Amino acid sequence: MGLDALKRSLWVFHINTGSCNGCDIEIIAALTPRYDAERFGVKLVGSPRHADVLLVTGPVTRKMKERLIRAYEQMPEPKIVVVVGNCGSTGGVFYESYNLEGPIDKIIPVDIYVPGCPPRPEAIIHGLAKAWEKLEGMKKCKQQNL
Amino acid sequence: MNKSKKCSISIGPIHPALKEPIQIEVLVEGERVKDASFSLGHVHRGIEWMGLRRNPIxxxxxxxxxxxxxxxxxxxxFCIAVENAANIRVPERAEYLRTIYAELERIHSHLLFLGVAAHELGFDSILHYIWLIREKVLDVIEYxxxxxxxxxxxxxGGVRRDISKKQIPKIKEMLAYYKKAYEKLCEILLDDPTIKLRTRDIGVLSKEEAxxxxxxxxxxxxxGVKKDTRQDFPYxxxxxxxxxxITPDVLLGEIRGDVFDRIIVRLLEIKQSLELIEKCIKELPEGPTLYEPVLQKLLVDLKKVDNEGIALVEAPRGELIHYLRMQNSETLFAWKIRAPTYANMHTIVPMLKDSELADVPIIVASIDPCLSCANRAVLADKEAIIAQEKIHELCVKKTLxxxxxLxxxxHV
Incomplete structure (x- = not known):
C-alpha cells in the first residue's frame, strides 16, 4: 500500500485514563519530527467531536471511567478505538489494583491493541495505520449498505 | 458579559495532548483570574497498596x-530506601552508573518541558525542534x-547493565551534540523578545511563598531558594x-520567580547535567556493578530485614521521597511515596492569582506538573463554551x- 492510498487524514483524540505518561510522551514523540506521523495527515485534535480515532492510554481509574465513556459517545460514527500500552490492554502491572475499572475493553469496544510498556513510536504509527485500514473498510461497507 | 460578575471555569481533566489528567478550577472576573483551586486523583492507581502485595524486586x-x-x-x-533498611553497600561503579542514568533522564525531562512550554506559548515550531533534539538523548538511553x-x-544493590568502554564514544558524541544544541536553545529561548515579553513577570512566586x-x-x-537534594543530601x-x-541569578543577576526564571533554571540544569555526565565518565571507577547478582539470595537476605528506610532523590521535578518499612517478611510492611509534583501543585494557586486567562496554560505548565491537561476549559456558567482550543488560541493570539x-x- 503506497502513500497515495491515503485518501483521508486521520484525526486523533488522545485520552489519558490514568497512565504513567510513558505512552503519552511516546505518542507525542510519534508526532514530532523524528517519526513525524503528521506526514500521513495524522493530527491530534482538541475535541472528541472532531476525531476519527480515540487513542486511549492507561488502565482506567474509577474517576476517569465516566469521562472515557463520555468522550467515546461524543465521537461521530464511524469511529475506531486504539489502545496504546499494556496497562490499557490487560491491566499490565496494575492488574490487581482496587481503583481500576479497566482494562479498556471492559468499558468501551476496542478495535486495535498496541502492546508494549510503553510501545515504540513506530508501533503506535503501525497501530494507526491499522486503524485507518479498518476505518476505510467500515466506510466502504456503509456506502454499499452492507 | 458583565465584567464585574465572577464566574468559575473548570479546566480538565481531559486534555488532548500530553500527560496526565487534573482538574483545575479558576474563578475569573472578565479576563482576570481571581482565585484558583485544583483536584487530584484521576490517576490514582493504588500503587503503594499494590506494592505491599509484592516482593521488593x-x-x-x-x-x-x-x-x-x-x-x-x-x-x-526505592532501591536506596531498601539499601538503607538492609544496610547494603552499593559498589562504587554502580553509584556512578546510577548518576549517569539519572542525569540522562534529567536532560530528556527538561527538554520535554521546554518543548511543552514553547507549545503552550504558541511556538509549535520550537516544540518540534526541541523534541527533535530530545531524540538524541533517547537514542543514547536506548543504546x-x-x-x-x-x-x-x-x-x-546496584544496576543491571554496565556501560562498557565501547559504549563511551557514543555518550561523548551525544555530549558534543548537546553542547552545540545548547547554544542554539539559549538563542531561541533567551534572546527572543516575544518569549521574554510573554513570560517575564507572569506567574510570579515569591521566595517567601515558595x-x-x-x-x-x-x-x-x-x-531563589537554593535547595537541591543533590547538594544538600547527596546520594x-x-x-x-x-x-x-542553580538559581536564575547565575545568568541574569536577579531573581524574579516568574515563568521566564523557571525556563532559565531548567535550561541551565541541562548544561549542568551534561557536565556531570562528562565528569562521571572521566572518573568511572572499575569494579562490580551489583552487590548480589543472585537474586534469589538477595530476596532471602531481604526477608530477614526488620528496619525502616528512607531515601531522598532529586527527580527532574524536584525532591522525591520514598519511605518504607520491612518486617521480617517477603513483602513490605509499609511504603510511602511523596512525589515532587505533589509539593509543587500548591504553588500554582498564588501564581494564578491576578493573571490573565490566556496565561493559565503556561503558568500551570511552568511548574512542569507531572499532570497537564490544563488547557481544556469549558465555561458552563453562560451559554458560551470555551473549549481547550479556544484557550490555547487566546494564548497564541497574545503572543502574536x-x-x-514588537x-x-x-520601526519607531
Whole structure:
C-alpha cells in the first residue's frame, strides 16, 4: 500500500485514563519530527467531536471511567478505538489494583491493541495505520449498505 | 458579559495532548483570574497498596511505572530506601552508573518541558525542534539500557547493565551534540523578545511563598531558594561531583520567580547535567556493578530485614521521597511515596492569582506538573463554551499581538 492510498487524514483524540505518561510522551514523540506521523495527515485534535480515532492510554481509574465513556459517545460514527500500552490492554502491572475499572475493553469496544510498556513510536504509527485500514473498510461497507 | 460578575471555569481533566489528567478550577472576573483551586486523583492507581502485595524486586518495576518520565528517579529512590533498611553497600561503579542514568533522564525531562512550554506559548515550531533534539538523548538511553522510556536498569544493590568502554564514544558524541544544541536553545529561548515579553513577570512566586508552600526542585530554585537534594543530601555519586543548586541569578543577576526564571533554571540544569555526565565518565571507577547478582539470595537476605528506610532523590521535578518499612517478611510492611509534583501543585494557586486567562496554560505548565491537561476549559456558567482550543488560541493570539507590537517598536 503506497502513500497515495491515503485518501483521508486521520484525526486523533488522545485520552489519558490514568497512565504513567510513558505512552503519552511516546505518542507525542510519534508526532514530532523524528517519526513525524503528521506526514500521513495524522493530527491530534482538541475535541472528541472532531476525531476519527480515540487513542486511549492507561488502565482506567474509577474517576476517569465516566469521562472515557463520555468522550467515546461524543465521537461521530464511524469511529475506531486504539489502545496504546499494556496497562490499557490487560491491566499490565496494575492488574490487581482496587481503583481500576479497566482494562479498556471492559468499558468501551476496542478495535486495535498496541502492546508494549510503553510501545515504540513506530508501533503506535503501525497501530494507526491499522486503524485507518479498518476505518476505510467500515466506510466502504456503509456506502454499499452492507 | 458583565465584567464585574465572577464566574468559575473548570479546566480538565481531559486534555488532548500530553500527560496526565487534573482538574483545575479558576474563578475569573472578565479576563482576570481571581482565585484558583485544583483536584487530584484521576490517576490514582493504588500503587503503594499494590506494592505491599509484592516482593521488593517486583516493586522496582512497579515503582518505575509511577511516572513514565521520571522512571529512573522512582526506582532509584526505592532501591536506596531498601539499601538503607538492609544496610547494603552499593559498589562504587554502580553509584556512578546510577548518576549517569539519572542525569540522562534529567536532560530528556527538561527538554520535554521546554518543548511543552514553547507549545503552550504558541511556538509549535520550537516544540518540534526541541523534541527533535530530545531524540538524541533517547537514542543514547536506548543504546545503554535497551529501552527508550522505561529503562529497567536499576536493581537493589546496584544496576543491571554496565556501560562498557565501547559504549563511551557514543555518550561523548551525544555530549558534543548537546553542547552545540545548547547554544542554539539559549538563542531561541533567551534572546527572543516575544518569549521574554510573554513570560517575564507572569506567574510570579515569591521566595517567601515558595518556602511557605514547600516548593521543591526547579520551581523553588527559580524563586531563589537554593535547595537541591543533590547538594544538600547527596546520594549515588553526587557527593564526589560538587553539585550546586542553580538559581536564575547565575545568568541574569536577579531573581524574579516568574515563568521566564523557571525556563532559565531548567535550561541551565541541562548544561549542568551534561557536565556531570562528562565528569562521571572521566572518573568511572572499575569494579562490580551489583552487590548480589543472585537474586534469589538477595530476596532471602531481604526477608530477614526488620528496619525502616528512607531515601531522598532529586527527580527532574524536584525532591522525591520514598519511605518504607520491612518486617521480617517477603513483602513490605509499609511504603510511602511523596512525589515532587505533589509539593509543587500548591504553588500554582498564588501564581494564578491576578493573571490573565490566556496565561493559565503556561503558568500551570511552568511548574512542569507531572499532570497537564490544563488547557481544556469549558465555561458552563453562560451559554458560551470555551473549549481547550479556544484557550490555547487566546494564548497564541497574545503572543502574536506582542510580536506585532514588537515590530512596530522596531520601526519607531
Amino acid at each position: 517486583q516493586i522496582i518495576y512497579l515503582a518505575e511505572r509511577v511516572c513514565g518520565i521520571c522512571n529512573i528517579s522512582h526506582p532509584l529512590a 545503554l539500557t535497551g529501552n527508550r522510556i522505561t529503562k529497567a536498569v536499576l536493581m537493589i 518556602l511557605k508552600l514547600c516548593a521543591v526542585g526547579p520551581t523553588a530554585r527559580a524563586s 549515588a555519586a553526587y557527593a564526589d561531583l560538587d553539585v550546586e543548586a 499581538k506582542i510580536k506585532e507590537r 515590530k512596530r517598536w522596531e
